[in-house]
Amino acid sequence: ETGVTQSPTHLIKTRGQQVTLRCSSQSGHNTVSWYQQALGQGPQFIFQYYREEENGRGNFPPRFSGLQFPNYSSELNVNALELDDSALYLCASSSAPTGPYEQYFGPGTRLTVT
Amino acid sequence: EDKVVQSPLSLVVHEGDTVTLNCSYEVTNFRSLLWYKQEKKAPTFLFMLTSSGIEKKSGRLSSILDKKELFSILNITATQTGDSAVYLCALFNQAGTALIFGKGTTLSVSS
DSSP: OOOOOOSSSEEEEEEEEEEEEEEEOOOTEEEEEEEEOOOTTEEEEEEEEOOOEEEEESOOOOOEEEEEEETTTTEEOSSSSSGGOOOOEEEEEEEESSSSSEEEEEOOOOEEOO | OOOEEEEEEEEEEEETTEEEEEEEOOSSOOEEEEEEEEEESSSEEEEESSSSOOOOTTTTEEEEETTTEEEEEEOOOOOOGGGGGGEEEEETTTTTSSSSEEEEEEEEEEO
């Protein structure tokens, strides 16, 4: 059984640029959720994708967008990067879109915006 | 507003000690409470608790939920240096689509 994978591991971008982060879900899982974790904080929910559509969104502006593909993998896109976007971005996959269910996390992408 | 509060925020113990980590919550439409261990990057799933009073155990770790008093505890007995990590508590939001996390408890175990 393959776990959740994310790429890239680290990324450095300049303010105003755009970034795309990728996530492959665990085998057998059809739902992907994205979280942002700032230093010293718990992860914060960005959005969830199920059946290739957004299925719930946290308190993040529209410049955070995503996609889910037929193989359940997902992308997170962030436009017009700001310094406060520097964080660890975590992807989690699950076997259902609504709880209770276990969410399994990938290793994350560390984004630094300068 | 849904809220998860963990205490203490940090803890330093010696190898062999027993520790208790606390998680209190306010959430609309409780579904389940989850505990994760985060060492470097990926939070690793530990437990999911749905019913009050039923202890879940995995080796030296155990957890229990009290839905009347709205809290959960995570116990670690005979701590080892490998237990050093951030322990996160999370609950589902009202829609059941997202986890709401506490800030975590940073546990440091010294040898």
